[in-house]
Structures are given as structure tokens and as C-alpha cells.
Amino acid sequence: xxxxxxxxxxxxxxxxxxxxxxxxxxxxxxxxxxxxxxxxxxxxxxxxxxxxxxxxxxxxxxxxxxxxxxxxxxxxxxxxxxxxxxxxxxxxxxxxxxxxxxxxxxxxxxxxxxxxxxxxxxxxxxxxxxxxxxxxxxxxxxxxxxxxxxxxxxxxxxxxxxxxxxxxxxxxxxxxxxxxxxxxxxxxxxxxxxxxxxxxxxxxxxxxxxxxxxxxxxxxxxxxxxxxxxxxxxxxxxxxxxxxxxxxxxxxxxxxxxxxxxxxxxxxxxxxxxxxxxxxxxxxxxxxxxxxxxxxxxxxxxxxxxxxxxxxxxxxxxxxxxxxxxxxxxxxxxxxxxxxxxxxxxxxxxxxxxxxxxxxxxxxxxxxxxxxxxxxxxxxxx
Ligand SMILES: Nc1ncnc2c1ncn2[C@@H]1O[C@H](COP(=O)(O)OP(=O)(O)OP(=O)(O)O)[C@@H](O)[C@H]1O
Ligand SMILES: [Mg+2]
Numbered sequence: 576x577x578x579x580x581x582x583x584x585x586x587x588x589x590x591x592x593x594x595x596x597x598x599x600x601x602x603x604x605x606x607x608x609x610x611x612x613x614x615x616x617x618x619x620x621x622x623x624x625x626x627x628x629x630x631x632x633x634x635x636x637x638x639x640x641x642x643x644x645x646x647x648x649x650x651x652x653x654x655x656x657x658x659x660x661x662x663x664x665x666x667x668x669x670x671x672x673x674x675x676x677x678x679x680x681x682x683x684x685x686x687x688x689x690x691x692x693x694x695x696x697x698x699x700x701x702x703x704x705x706x707x708x709x710x711x712x713x714x715x716x717x718x719x720x721x722x723x724x725x726x727x728x729x730x731x732x733x734x735x736x737x738x739x740x741x742x743x744x745x746x747x748x749x750x751x752x753x754x755x756x757x758x759x760x761x762x763x764x765x766x767x768x769x770x771x772x773x774x775x776x777x778x779x780x781x782x783x784x785x786x787x788x789x790x791x792x793x794x795x796x797x798x799x800x801x802x803x804x805x806x807x808x809x810x811x812x813x814x815x816x817x818x819x820x821x822x823x824x825x826x827x828x829x830x831x832x833x834x835x836x837x838x839x840x841x842x843x844x845x846x847x848x849x850x851x852x853x854x855x856x857x858x859x860x861x862x863x864x865x866x867x868x869x870x871x872x873x874x875x876x877x878x879x880x881x882x883x884x885x886x887x888x889x890x891x892x893x894x895x896x897x898x899x900x901x902x903x904x905x906x907x908x909x910x911x912x913x914x915x916x917x918x919x920x921x922x923x924x925x926x927x928x929x930x931x932x933x934x935x936x937x938x939x940x941x942x943x944x945x946x947x948x949x950x951x952x953x954x955x956x957x
């Protein structure tokens with residue numbers, strides 16, 4: 576382009592030349608009533624109109640019909656004239672009718688004696704930024720949904736596993752009851768069936784409460800009663816050669832956990848010990864009060880320590896770091912889901928306790944749970 580083609584630019588001041596050269600921002604002037612007085616290259620690029628098409632027109636031309644009906648251009652102008660500046664973000668319309676998301680500022684320009692002579696209008700097309708933000712929001716929502724589904728899937732899988740345990744108890748008790756002539760024994764077995772059935776119903780309740788975002792209910796749990804009912808429930812799930820010993824410390828304190836889940840945890844741990852024994856050996860369930868001062872996962876205060884130990888085959892050092900992973904199992908296909916210990920882990924995290932494991936291959940395994948003690952002031956604050 577020769578210099579003779581651009582007489583206006585040549586005569587323009589350096590500031591005008593600068594404004595004209597900007598293509599990323601629409602920079603133009605309005606008179607105090609909102610009519611367009613000047614127009615730069617950026618305005619043409621962003622909005623599509625040439626200077627001769629818009630100069631003299633009212634700047635409400637760039638707004639959507641809806642914004643015009645709601646009086647948005649007039650409101651912006653009024654605010655700028657009153658306070659000296661007005662900023663806005665919203666949809667604007669190009670000459671071809673397409674829309675872009677605009678970030679706009681309107682600044683009052685005064686003469687040296689303070690009189691308002693017009694307004695400077697600077698507009699940026701930030702559609703890309705808006706789209707990026709919307710994409711980010713959509714991704715966040717997807718991630719949240721995926722995490723929730725994942726957790727729900729794990730929980731459902733865990734429940735299927737626990738349901739299986741309950742059905743084992745129900746079927747086992749029913750079979751024993753069918754073969755028994757002792758009415759007292761039949762009565763006790765029927766009680767087991769009712770108990771297991773009720774816990775099955777409780778489990779679906781837990782799943783529903785998770786799906787509805789509710790936290791499971793922690794409360795005061797008497798370990799003595801819970802251990803006794805677990806022992807009874809497990810009695811017929813253990814083969815003849817396996818002995819379950821229970822050793823309870825003096826004055827065992829109550830704990831604050833979800834009782835139904837704790838029972839499931841005990842069942843999971845004892846069934847794992849049973850599998851490790853391969854038909855023969857001793858499982859020991861011990862419970863005692865203890866004080867922690869940071870030695871276990873930085874826990875402090877009063878806890879009840881629960882140990883489930885066996886003299887079974889033990890866990891290989893290469894396997895040990897993985898045992899709490901969901902779906903990790905060394906058992907044959909169809910024998911284990913690999914969800915038992917992940918349920919234990921989830922429960923213990925939710926209960927603000929800890930779980931540790933010690934195992935020597937060929938000698939046995941000890942799983943230790945630390946459960947927070949119920950204290951009257953803890954209950955008050957919950
Ligand atoms: N007491 C134990 N002795 C030896 N190995 C154990 C013991 N407890 C757990 N494991 C190992 O940890 C793995 C994971 O245990 P987890 O309870 O999560 O799943 P699983 O027992 O394999 O399957 P499921 O619990 O669904 O029947 C087991 O497959 C086993 O290899
Ligand atoms: Mg298991």
C-alpha cells in the first residue's frame with residue numbers, strides 16, 4: 576500500500592495511529608448520547624462493520640435483542656456517565672448476526688474544563704476464554720460423576736461380596752436347622768437367619784444413603800455385644816479344623832463407628848484368616864483398650880485395638896503392599912472378589928482409625944484395627 580492511499584492515517588496523531596493499528600481490541604468513541612463517533616481496525620475485525628456503516632449509529636446496535644429490550648445499553652451508558660466508568664461482560668452481535676462473548680469497558684472522556692465530551696469504548700472478544708471455562712466446568716462435572724460412579728461401583732461390588740457372606744450364613748443356618756431335633760438350637764439358628772437378613776436390608780440402606788450423598792451413621796458401639804454376635808454368625812462358616820479364639824481385655828471401652836460396617840469388617844478379616852489356614856489352624860480375635868501418642872499413623876488419644884491373627888500361610892512381601900487395593904486378590908477365579916480388605920480400609924478411614932498388617936510367610940498374619948473410643952464430649956460435638 577502506498578502512502579498516498581492513506582491520507583487520513585498520515586494526518587492522524589501518533590495516538591490515533593496507535594488506536595487504528597490495534598486489531599485485537601475494538602476501540603471507538605461514543606458521544607454522550609451513545610452514538611458512534613470513531614471506529615478502529617480492531618472494531619472492524621471483531622464486529623464486522625466498516626467505519627462508514629456504523630459512525631453516527633447508536634452503540635445499542637451491537638447488543639442482542641433481549642439486552643436491548645431489557646435496556647442494557649442505556650443502563651451501561653447511564654452508569655458510565657454517573658460514575659466515570661462502566662464494565663460489562665456478555666453476548667454481542669456481529670454484522671453477520673453471529674454472536675461473540677465480549678468484555679467491554681466504557682470510560683468517560685472530559686474536556687480540560689471538566690465537561691463530558693464523549694466516552695471511550697474498548698471491547699474484547701473473549702469467546703475462547705468463555706468456551707475454555709465452560710469446557711473446564713464440563714470436565715470437572717464429568718470427573719466428579721466418574722469418581723462418584725467409581726466409588727458407587729466399588730461399594731456395590733463390596734456389597735455383593737458381603738451379601739454373599741450373609742447368604743452363606745443364612746443358607747448354612749437353615750440347613751443346620753433342618754437337620755436338628757433340638758428346638759432350642761433351631762430357635763438360635765433361626766435368630767441367626769433373621770439377624771443376617773436384617774443386616775442385608777441394612778446394607779441396601781447404606782448403598783442408597785451413599786447414592787444420595789449421605790454419610791453412614793457413626794454411633795456408640797459396644798464391642799462386647801458386637802464381637803459376640805459376629806462369633807456366633809461365623810461359627811458355622813469355619814471348617815471343623817479351624818478354631819476361633821476370642822480374648823477380650825478388661826473394661827473394654829465403647830467405640831464410635833458404624834456398627835453394621837464394623838461387623839462386616841470382622842467377618843471379612845476372619846474369612847481371610849480362614850482361607851489362609853487351608854482347613855487347619857487357629858484364628859485369634861483380641862481386643863483391648865490402648866492409648867496412642869502418634870506411633871500409628873499419627874493418631875493420638877484413646878483407642879480400642881482389635882487384632883485378628885492367624886497361623887496360616889502368611890503374605891508374600893511382594894503382595895503385601897497391594898492387599899488393600901480394590902479387586903486385588905490372589906485367590907482363584909470365582910473364589911475371591913478382592914474387595915474384602917478394600918472395605919476394611921474404607922471403613923477405617925471413614926472412622927478416623929487405622930489399620931496395620933504384619934505378616935511372615937509360612938508363619939501367619941496379624942491385622943490390627945485401631946478404633947476411636949466413644950467419649951461423651953465427642954458425641955456432643957457430633
Ligand atoms: N490373613 C491373610 N493371610 C494371607 N493372605 C491374606 C490374608 N488376608 C488377606 N490376604 C491376601 O490379601 C488379598 C486380598 O484380600 P481381600 O480380602 O481384599 O480379597 P480376597 O479375600 O482375595 O477376596 P474376597 O474378600 O472378596 O473373598 C487376598 O487375596 C490374600 O492374598
Ligand atoms: Mg477377603
